[in-house]
Amino acid sequence: xxxDLRVVSVSRSFYEVFKVRxxxxxxxxxxxxxxxxxDIPKLRELLENILPQQASFDNYEVEHxxxxxxxRIMLLNARQIQRVLGKERIILLAxxxxxxxxEIETGLVRAHDELEALATExxxxxxxxxxxxxxxxxELRTPLNSINGFSEVLFDETFGPLNDKQRKYVSNVLTSGKxxxxxxxxxxxxxxxxxxxxxxxxxxxxxxxILDEITMLVTDLALKKKIVLKLEIADDLPDIEAxxxxxxxxxxxxxxxxxxxxxxxxxxxxxxxxxxxxxxVEVWDTGVGIAAENMERIxxxxxxxxxxxxxxxxxxxxxxxxxxxxxxxxxGKLSIESKGLxxxxxxxxxxxxxxxxxx
Amino acid sequence: xxxxxxxxxxxxxxxxxEKDLLEVAGFEVYVAENASLGISLAIEKLPHIIIMDMRLPxxxxxxxxxxxxxxxxxxxxxxxxxxxxxxxxxxxxxKAIPNAVFIGKPIxxxxxxxxxxxxxx
Numbered sequence: 176x177x178x179d180l181r182v183v184s185v186s187r188s189f190y191e192v193f194k195v196r197x198x199x200x201x202x203x204x205x206x207x208x209x210x211x212x213x214d215i216p217k218l219r220e221l222l223e224n225i226l227p228q229q230a231s232f233d234n235y236e237v238e239h240x241x242x243x244x245x246x247r248i249m250l251l252n253a254r255q256i257q258r259v260l261g262k263e264r265i266i267l268l269a270x271x272x273x274x275x276x277x278e279i280e281t282g283l284v285r286a287h288d289e290l291e292a293l294a295t296e297x298x299x300x301x302x303x304x305x306x307x308x309x310x311x312x313x314e315l316r317t318p319l320n321s322i323n324g325f326s327e328v329l330f331d332e333t334f335g336p337l338n339d340k341q342r343k344y345v346s347n348v349l350t351s352g353k354x355x356x357x358x359x360x361x362x363x364x365x366x367x368x369x370x371x372x373x374x375x376x377x378x379x380x381x382x383x384x385i386l387d388e389i390t391m392l393v394t395d396l397a398l399k400k401k402i403v404l405k406l407e408i409a410d411d412l413p414d415i416e417a418x419x420x421x422x423x424x425x426x427x428x429x430x431x432x433x434x435x436x437x438x439x440x441x442x443x444x445x446x447x448x449x450x451x452x453x454x455x456v457e458v459w460d461t462g463v464g465i466a467a468e469n470m471e472r473i474x475x476x477x478x479x480x481x482x483x484x485x486x487x488x489x490x491x492x493x494x495x496x497x498x499x500x501x502x503x504x505x506x507g508k509l510s511i512e513s514k515g516l517x518x519x520x521x522x523x524x525x526x527x528x529x530x531x532x533x534x
Numbered sequence: 535x536x537x538x539x540x541x542x543x544x545x546x547x548x549x550x551x552e553k554d555l556l557e558v559a560g561f562e563v564y565v566a567e568n569a570s571l572g573i574s575l576a577i578e579k580l581p582h583i584i585i586m587d588m589r590l591p592x593x594x595x596x597x598x599x600x601x602x603x604x605x606x607x608x609x610x611x612x613x614x615x616x617x618x619x620x621x622x623x624x625x626x627x628x629k630a631i632p633n634a635v636f637i638g639k640p641i642x643x644x645x646x647x648x649x650x651x652x653x654x655x
Contacts, residue, residue, distance in 0.1 A: 313618060320640035321547035327643040328551070333558055356640070 176266040180205050180222055183265065192272055194243050205268075215239050221251065226266065230255045236273075248274045305370035312363040316356065323352040354491075361493040365476065368500040375418040375504060377530050382422070382454060383412045386447055389423060393430045402437055405444035412447055415454055416530045421501045428494035429458040429522050436520065437462030453507065453525040464520050465513040473511070474499060498524070506531035536562045539650065540581040542572035542598070544591050548616070552585060552646065559647030567591075569598035576608050583654050588617040588627075599631045612653050616641060 176182055181204055190197065195209050205222070206214040217237045225232055235251040250271040255264055326349040328334070330342065337345065367373040386408055397404045426445075433443040443460040465473060476496045499509040502524045509524040539561045543549045546567075553563045564579050566572035569590045576584060584602070588595040595615055602608040615628050618639040628636045635653050637646070 316618060316639070317545065318547075321545075321551065323640060324551045324643050325547070328554065331644065333554070 176205060176268060178264040178266070180266070182208070189270065192244075193241070209241070209243065212239075212241050212243070218251070221253065222266070226253055226255055246274070247272055248277050301370060305366045305372065308363060308366035312359050315359050319352060319356055319359070323349060323356060326352060358491045358493070361491050361497055364497055365493060365500070368497075368504065373501075373504060375421065375530060377416055377418060379414050380417050380419055380422060382415050382417075382447070383408055385419070385423060386412075386426060386445065386456075389426045389430060390445065392427065393434055396431065396434045397443065400434065400437070400439045400441075402434060402440070403442045405442060407444065407446040409448040411449070412454065413449055413528060415526055415528045417505055417526055418501075418530075421504070422526070425498045425501050425524065426456070426458075428498045429524075432494060432522075433458055433460040433462065433520070436460065449528070450525070452529070453527045455523065455525050457521060457523045459519065459521045461519045462517075464516050464518040465511070466516050470511070470513070495522075502526065536560065537583075537651070537654070538562045538564070538579060538581040539583050539585060540564045540566065540572065540576055540579060541585045542566045542569060542590065542595075543585075543587040543616070544568060544589075545587070548587070551643070552616070552641065555641075555643055555646045556585075556650065559651070561647070561650075569593045569595070569601075573598060573601055573608075576602060576611065577605065580607065581611060583650060584611055584613045585650060586613055586615055588615050596627050596631060599634055603632070614650055614653050 182201055185197070185200055189195075190200070193209065200208060206219070215237060217235075221232060221235055221237075231252075231254045233252050235253075236248065237251055238246065238248045240246045250273050252269040252271075254267045256267065257264055326345050329337065329345045330349055332342075364373065386406075390404065390406060394404060430443070430445065437443055437460040441461040443458070443462075446457040446459075448455055474496045476493050495511075502509040506527045507525040509522065512521045512523070513519065537560065539556050541549055541552050541556075541563060542565075543552070544567050549565050549567070553565055556563050564575055564581065566575050569592050572584070572586070572590075586595045586598065590598065595617075599613050602611065602613070610633070613631070613634040615634060615636040616639060617628075617636055625636070628634050637649055642649075
């Protein structure tokens with residue numbers, strides 16, 4: 176533009192964006208362009224008041240509703256230059272159409288706000304869920320403790336002998352009651368882990384001894400099914416820093432699963448060795464295995480593959496998911512492998528020798 | 535001489551089960567369904583041990599324990615809290631009371647009387 180704000184020369188993209196022809200543009204006063212569409216108050220202020228004082232301006236945002244192309248948001252940059260000869264000034268005006276960019280930005284901000292609202296809602300729901308579960312499990316346990324307590328006293332024949340049928344029935348009540356109690360406790364544990372409320376009580380653990388002890392616990396179960404139990408625990412297995420009760424539960428869950436899902440006469444085993452800064456434990460069996468399509472579902476909780484064994488074996492379906500959660504809480508990993516149905520199962524988990532510090 | 539126990543619990547089933555287990559073990563057992571009844575019964579019968587729930591209808595078990603501690607005739611009686619909330623804060627609450635211990639719920643019917651007898655010394 177010259178110093179009277181008449182257009183001298185225009186880039187081709189200007190014609191394209193604003194849908195105007197050169198003959199309607201060159202030589203015109205800028206405000207008259209496109210049927211006086213450029214007579215924008217803010218532009219007038221920029222060109223007439225600001226530019227003469229400071230010779231340039233940057234990133235001036237102007238929003239205008241054009242008759243031909245609709246509402247646009249533009250970013251204006253201008254430079255006022257003195258010609259070498261003479262006293263005329265020319266003005267360079269760069270116009271950037273940022274309508275789309277601004278729409279994307281606004282959309283992003285909105286999406287971010289919506290996500291934040293959603294996250295808040297999710298946190299609230301998760302807290303409500305875990306509080307509900309904690310209360311529910313207390314309410315369920317109180318009457319259940321009565322059922323178990325009284326049937327235990329009956330079963331022990333504290334107040335007189337029972338006949339065979341009575342003893343059998345009360346034993347069934349007790350078994351079912353204990354099963355239900357285990358379920359409630361495991362559901363509560365899952366809820367605690369999910370709510371981030373399960374804390375580790377760390378101490379230095381003689382892991383070798385603990386693995387031996389838990390093996391003793393399942394030996395009886397294994398013997399009943401004539402299952403051979405093979406142990407390969409490294410002699411130099413170091414002590415680790417971990418939560419003793421949880422480590423016991425992890426190992427017990429895995430070993431008792433191995434016994435449960437291995438038919439009579441099969442084999443199960445446990446290997447443990449140190450690997451880098453962690454301990455790696457493998458629990459394997461020659462049992463029913465896992466079909467490929469069920470590989471992830473077994474971690475969902477309450478998923479029990481419908482095999483003859485699952486009907487024979489009482490379980491909660493929460494042992495494996497809970498074991499994985501507790502391994503992860505220690506900063507370790509738990510994975511499972513099976514070549515398919517009836518091909519056995521291998522569960523592998525790691526526990527770091529030093530537990531992760533709470534952040 | 536027969537050992538005397540007092541059980542304070544508002545849950546009838548807990549009361550009955552614990553009473554049965556202690557009677558089988560040779561205790562003479564008194565029961566109360568709330569803290570105020572329990573406190574007056576304690577003063578009247580002077581039991582060797584008190585078994586108490588933490589959640590009682592009229593006050594918390596720990597408050598009842600403070601009342602008993604403040605009375606010269608009952609301040610020496612050991613108290614066993616039977617409580618489900620074996621949470622850190624619950625344990626702290628019990629630890630703050632002299633002469634008190636806790637047994638976690640569910641009680642083990644085979645060892646309950648033995649555990650209670652142990653706390654009497």
